[in-house]
Amino acid sequence: MSGICEGSQDNVVDDDSRGKGREMRCDARDIGSEGDDEACAVRVRRAPGMMAAARRAIAAVTATVASLGMLAACSVSFNGGSNGGNGADSDKVQTFEPAKGKAEATLNIASGSENKEVADAIQQAVDDSGVAVTMNYMGSLDIMGALKNGGDKYDAVWPASSMWISMGDTKHIVKDAASTSTTPIVFGIAKSKAEQLGWADSSGKTTPVKTADILAAVSSGKLKFSMTSATQSNSGASAYLAFMTALTGRDEPLTAADLNDAKLTNQVAALLKGVDRSSGSSDWLKDMVVANPDRFDSMVNYESLVIQADKQLDKAGHDPLVAIYPADGIAVSDSPLGYVDRGQNLDDAFAKFQKALSSKDAKLLFERAGRRTGLGGTLAYGSDDQVKQSFRAEWGISTSADTLKTIALPAASVIDQALTVYQTKLRKPSYTIWVVDYSGSMSGDGKDGVVRGLTSALDPTQSARYHIEPSSEDVNVLIPFSSAAETPVTARGTDTGDLLRQAEDRAATGGTNIYDGLSSALSILPNDLSDYTTAIVLMTDGQSETLDKSSFESRYRSSGRDLPIFSIMFGEADPSQLNELAKLSNAKVFDGRSGDLAAVFRQVKGFN
Numbered sequence: 242m243s244g245i246c247e248g249s250q251d252n253v254v255d256d257d258s259r260g261k262g263r264e265m266r267c268d269a270r271d272i273g274s275e276g277d278d279e280a281c282a283v284r285v286r287r288a289p290g291m292m293a294a295a296r297r298a299i300a301a302v303t304a305t306v307a308s309l310g311m312l313a314a315c316s317v318s319f320n321g322g323s324n325g326g327n328g329a330d331s332d333k334v335q336t337f338e339p340a341k342g343k344a345e346a347t348l349n350i351a352s353g354s355e356n357k358e359v360a361d362a363i364q365q366a367v368d369d370s371g372v373a374v375t376m377n378y379m380g381s382l383d384i385m386g387a388l389k390n391g392g393d394k395y396d397a398v399w400p401a402s403s404m405w406i407s408m409g410d411t412k413h414i415v416k417d418a419a420s421t422s423t424t425p426i427v428f429g430i431a432k433s434k435a436e437q438l439g440w441a442d443s444s445g446k447t448t449p450v451k452t453a454d455i456l457a458a459v460s461s462g463k464l465k466f467s468m469t470s471a472t473q474s475n476s477g478a479s480a481y482l483a484f485m486t487a488l489t490g491r492d493e494p495l496t497a498a499d500l501n502d503a504k505l506t507n508q509v510a511a512l513l514k515g516v517d518r519s520s521g522s523s524d525w526l527k528d529m530v531v532a533n534p535d536r537f538d539s540m541v542n543y544e545s546l547v548i549q550a551d552k553q554l555d556k557a558g559h560d561p562l563v564a565i566y567p568a569d570g571i572a573v574s575d576s577p578l579g580y581v582d583r584g585q586n587l588d589d590a591f592a593k594f595q596k597a598l599s600s601k602d603a604k605l606l607f608e609r610a611g612r613r614t615g616l617g618g619t620l621a622y623g624s625d626d627q628v629k630q631s632f633r634a635e636w637g638i639s640t641s642a643d644t645l646k647t648i649a650l651p652a653a654s655v656i657d658q659a660l661t662v663y664q665t666k667l668r669k670p671s672y673t674i675w676v677v678d679y680s681g682s683m684s685g686d687g688k689d690g691v692v693r694g695l696t697s698a699l700d701p702t703q704s705a706r707y708h709i710e711p712s713s714e715d716v717n718v719l720i721p722f723s724s725a726a727e728t729p730v731t732a733r734g735t736d737t738g739d740l741l742r743q744a745e746d747r748a749a750t751g752g753t754n755i756y757d758g759l760s761s762a763l764s765i766l767p768n769d770l771s772d773y774t775t776a777i778v779l780m781t782d783g784q785s786e787t788l789d790k791s792s793f794e795s796r797y798r799s800s801g802r803d804l805p806i807f808s809i810m811f812g813e814a815d816p817s818q819l820n821e822l823a824k825l826s827n828a829k830v831f832d833g834r835s836g837d838l839a840a841v842f843r844q845v846k847g848f849n
Contacts, residue, residue, distance in 0.1 A: 333378040337367045344373035346590035351387050352399040353475060354378045354524040358549055362606035366597035372590045380521060380847065381475040382707065385409030392581040397591055401475035401574040408653045418579030421598055422612035425645050426479045426572045428455065428466065429547035429562035431538035438463060441563045445635035449568040452487040456508060459515035466539035467518040469526055471663045472708035473847030476523040479572035480541045481663055482656070485509050486648040487570030494651040500662050510667045519774050521847025525829065533827055534559045536803065543574060548611035551636050563637035570648040573618065617642040660708050670714035671849045672773035676758040677744070678781035680723045684749035687782050687811055690838050692745045697839035698846050699737040709846040711735050718765065719744055722758030723751030729765055755781050756789035759806065763796060776805045776849040779822070782812030797825060807845055809833040
């Protein structure tokens with residue numbers, strides 16, 4: 242995949258609200274432009290006495306624009322504005338500090354992106370415990386990987402589901418893990434669409450819908466939906482496991498034998514053909530649907546994010562999403578928080594924060610955000626007016642525990658095997674066009690980094706380590722460009738060796754014209770892409786010549802295609818140009834300047 246909220250419309254957390262995440266928000270296009278210091282300062286929300294320090298930090302950013310690094314406790318992010326477009330993906334860190342007094346300690350937490358929505362509860366726990374927390378938002382697979390690596394730099398993990406701790410904690414370093422709240426993974430379907438399908442009436446009351454009914458709607462062409470990648474995001478993985486478990490017709494966990502059952506896997510593959518847009522982040526997926534309700538009318542996501550989406554859609558006067566709970570099997574996120582014992586002696590601070598997070602005040606804020614904190618998935622504070630405004634019957638929200646027919650999770654080894662089967666056989670194939678800058682400035686480290694990133698994403702052996710390997714039906718196209726686009730190189734299926742060799746052998750020379758490269762990508766697309774999830778991935782380190790910009794944008798709009806253009810930014814790339822492309826195509830920009838290019842390319846593949 243995701244500002245603090247991926248794909249958001251400048252979602253600054255203000256000190257006047259309960260969520261007082263300390264962050265600096267500056268549009269990349271503001272940096273170095275007229276009035277940039279003041280424009281950025283408006284977005285800085287600080288406790289009294291900290292504004293002057295914030296302004297000094299902003300001035301430092303302006304003076305050292307090439308680095309755009311982390312300053313003090315601030316997280317610098319680039320926001321592409323509304324319409325689903327994100328700026329550079331360097332916005333995944335948020336620090337919460339106590340409103341009064343100095344923090345006795347700071348916990349560094351690896352967290353799922355969905356926890357951005359419970360900032361109020363986090364801030365409440367920080368205030369009550371006196372312990373600051375830094376939230377590092379990432380995908381479930383990254384959290385699992387951090388645990389396998391001994392916890393990396395993290396003091397705690399807060400994934401969406403316990404299964405990622407079970408799969409990743411091979412060194413047995415996670416202590417005192419406990420659920421903070423629960424939320425089921427549901428279908429959020431535009432009310433008018435749900436009525437057409439016969440799954441809801443005009444009041445929002447829903448009828449029981451089984452997974453087989455959803456499969457039938459997809460197969461008949463009546464339903465398409467957006468969903469996160471099952472190998473990169475918990476909501477996608479959980480939904481996928483629930484689909485497969487329900488379609489077995491048994492009330493038992495999946496087994497390895499089920500994954501070899503051709504009838505079952507064919508059904509799951511047919512259901513996944515309904516995916517019309519993939520995402521690496523549940524939160525970004527929600528924002529995309531909210532920003533483009535006429536284009537995206539159905540998604541698989543957490544109930545809590547469907548609630549958040551409906552609040553925004555309702556405010557904007559749009560058709561709300563109705564929550565559909567598959568009657569024969571549903572996955573529930575238990576959102577566990579656990580201490581990572583690396584010998585850092587922060588267990589006391591963790592215990593204080595965890596206790597505060599389970600207080601009545603914090604739980605109330607969880608429920609106001611759309612999470613459940615009662616026993617068995619019920620509400621503990623259902624009589625609260627703000628909780629009622631979240632769990633609204635006209636949105637199809639059911640507060641009865643009977644609605645949640647929870648699937649039993651399979652063994653960790655079966656989950657791992659199921660993710661491999663998803664990636665290599667069952668998911669909708671991807672058609673990805675990699676538009677790569679080979680201008681002179683990319684010579685050396687720039688080109689080498691791109692080649693390493695492409696290899697990590699497309700080499701079957703390397704990419705298999707992250708469950709992003711190509712399937713036999715995938716299509717990958719490389720379009721090198723400098724002053725003009727060059728001849729495309731196409732790889733079908735898993736045979737990507739020649740594409741990667743040509744990517745490495747090609748010399749970097751000439752100017753930068755990203756629009757000619759993108760126009761070339763549009764020209765080679767087949768007429769029928771219904772069998773693929775399709776994306777253009779642009780990689781550049783410079784500002785493009787703009788002579789071809791208008792003609793490309795006109796050509797893109799006239800094509801009528803929903804084709805996301807994801808950008809990976811290197812070096813001196815112009816964020817404003819890339820943000821414009823993201824807004825044009827309902828996509829986002831990733832920051833490739835951090836040095837961990839394999840991680841960046843893995844994130845990109847989560848969106849395709």
